[in-house]
Amino acid sequence: MFIFMGVPGLAELLISVPQAARSVESLIGELKVLVHAESPSRDHLLLERCAGLISALGEVNLGISPQIEIDEGVPRILFDFGAHPQGRGVLILCHYDTVWEQGAWRQDLFSNDAGVIRGPGAFDMKAGILQGFRALRLLREAGQSLAGVRVLVTGDEEVGSGTSRGPIEALAKGMDAVLVLEASADGGTLKTARKGISIYRLEIQGLASHTGLDLDKGVNATVEAAHQVLAVSALADPVAGTSVTPTVLRSGTTTNTVPARALLDLDVRAWTVPELERVDAALRALLPNLPGIRLRLDGGINRPPLEPAASAGLYALSQEVAAGLAIDPPGSAAVGGASDGNFTAGIGVPTLDGLGAVGGGAHSTEEYMLVGAIAERTALLAGIVQRILQGDFER
Structure with a gap:
């Protein structure tokens, strides 16, 4: 059951789009570092290198040290802010592995041409990881306690999440919501259903x-x-x-x-x-x-499928938050691709996907993301997290 305790304006959003925009330039610098740290799903040495960079960037932005577990050679990174005093909780779900083998991207690994970033994994989904870090950092700096938040970054999503499924489901149980920072669907729409x-x-x-x-x-x-x-x-x-x-x-x-x-x-x-x-x-x-x-x-x-009912409540909350930020509300899309959000929806936890970068061309050499969307997307995520932690959404 979904209970909406809030209406636009009930809780003033701590983060505005202009606030988020001030962090875009440094985020792009971090993204360049991550894209150059190629991370094909089956190359454990490269995964370990990239995981180390993500851990360091996360620690700088979030102010806490991660827990790192290596399962069958695949590093998994967890940032845990501890229990919420009222038992509320949100799991932010990301992956850093890519479909690209080392050297397979036959062009510059990273480019930013007139606000269009290209590079292997930039869109799917390394930018989403950094937008998540930045959204939580902005909330923390604005005085929002992040107790109840967990951020899980996995390394084998593109090959079926063989080592990650169990930990994902275990962390999701008891949470009010799971927010998946996978790349958006076309036009920046959120993914409210997946096959x-x-x-x-x-x-x-x-x-x-x-x-x-x-x-x-x-x-x-x-x-x-x-x-x-x-x-x-x-x-x-x-x-x-x-x-x-x-x-x-x-x-x-x-x-x-x-x-x-x-x-x-x-x-x-x-x-x-x-x-x-x-x-x-x-x-x-x-x-x-x-x-x-x-x-x-x-x-x-x-x-399992991510069925529309699993995302309906969180999608409605995203529309409220967008209205509070005075930005265009994101649309919704049903897509054929699957993600780790399918697992959490499959065990009955409300799940909203596609909250990461806006762009297109995933799994192709046309992969790109739009710099102009970073600030709005970061602020939107921060607002959704804030509202959940304040009790404006209940499972």
């Missing part, structure tokens, strides 16, 4: 043979893979918004050998849990087409 996602790998085991001498003795895993690609693709339901996408396919060893093994990666996305479960059951019921083929399916449902 759930499932990740699978189908292993196809055949039998190798010489293509010239013993062709009939082989069982071709590549041919079987072609059958399975068509079978799994047919499980999609465009009307329901459910996609089943074969992505990476690997098979074969040499050009004169019948392929003995193939691996097929699958990406499944849906708006509802029943749709994810329908596809999951169908994938587990797949049968071979060729005699002698064996199938093995690994994986499953990775993130």
Whole structure:
């Protein structure tokens, strides 16, 4: 249940957009440092380097030391301001890993051209981390106690949050709200619904043979893979918004050998849990087409959907805060991408996503963010946190 105790003007916002604007230049300098600290999800050494920088920047801005845990080589950073006297709480959720391998960004790592910043991970989502730090710093300097606030920055969101899901859910339990500083949707809109996602790998085991001498003795895993690609693709339901996408396919060893093994990666996305479960059951019921083929399916449902009801109350609060700041209220969007906010919404905690940088082109070399939006976004986040801590939003 959501209870709105406040109306615009009930509690005077401590932070204005002009106040936030005064910190933009230094934030851009910090962002340049973080973008140059490349942090691909599977490179633990680079993750550790970037995590060290984030920890230092967070300590400077927040005035407290972080707790750092390394799980399977992936550093996770937590800033914890302690318990709120009335038990209120807000979890601010971020990640610092990127989809970019070191050196994959074939242009200057960081550029700021007429207020448009480009760089690997600048939009998704290193700017969001720094906007979060700056919003809390401004609140702290304005006299707002941050007791009840936790900031979690993870390092494996882009690859499924294998080491982070448990800690995220544990920290979110009992919180009034989770604010996710992922990049915005188009035009700066907040993400009030996200598809759930499932990740699978189908292993196809055949039998190798010489293509010239013993062709009939082989069982071709590549041919079987072609059958399975068509079978799994047919499980999609465009009307329901459910996609089943074969992505990476690997098979074969040499050009004169019948392929003995193939691996097929699958990406499944849906708006509802029943749709994810329908596809999951169908994938587990797949049968071979060729005699002698064996199938093995690994994986499953990775993130539940972030359904609109999970964000409705916080989205309404964001509109109130925007009115108090005299800025255009952010719109809302339902998006196909998933985030760690799916986990917190899935356990019943109100969750609002897309509060980070405004821009576009995530996961592409066109990735960019707009400097002109930083101050408003920082002030908006500060205002939402303030209102939650003051009791203007209850779970």
